[in-house]
Amino acid sequence: MSTPLTLPKRSGPLPETQGQLPHSQLTQHGPDEIIDALHAWCFALPNVNKEDSGISVPGSRALVLHDGVSGNQAAFMIGREFAHIHPKPDNGSMHLVLPVEDVAEVKRTGWGEDHYLVTQGQWPIGLVMIYSPRDEDELDTAKKIVARSYEFATGQGVAV
Secondary structure (H helix, E strand, O other): OOOOOOOOOOOOOOOOEEOOOOOEEOOOOOOHHHHHHHHHHHOOOOOEEEEEOOOOOOOOEEEEEOOOOOOOHHHOOEOOEEEEEOOOOOOOOEEEEOOHHHHHHHHHOOOEEEOHHHHOOOOOOOEEEEOOOOOHHHHHHHHHHHHHHHHHHHOOOOOO
16 A cells, blocks of 8 residues: 555544444444445445455455456455445445455454454454444545545555
8 A cells, every 4th residue: 555544533432342243333333324325435445345244244345356356365255255344233244354454454443343353362463343424525435435445455556
């Protein structure tokens, strides 16, 4: 990643999360129209399939890189899945993989936290949960974070 990930500070207190499996966000979920917009943007990314997650709770929609596209194995959770969006009641939070150097920025600015398995030493640093966007501005920030995960997986940047 050529430029540092620079994020605005997320407003308000951090949402409550479940510190066990399934790792989920318990409070402060965005409204359906914002989450629908997140889905639409994510699944319009080039060379990304929308599939059932191979690693998350039932109903999670995974961003899976097409088979014929070269990818970075370090960016995948399982198979070619580099991110997934959680269903209700955990509406719109995501797990995704980021370059290690971006994780501190996501946590410092309040947009996410290490996955539970990372905190337990069972997964490498880089797997994070991004909190559900609550409005249009937060949606733009979520897209910026997903774009970085996509770039990590594909080596290709994408406009936000």
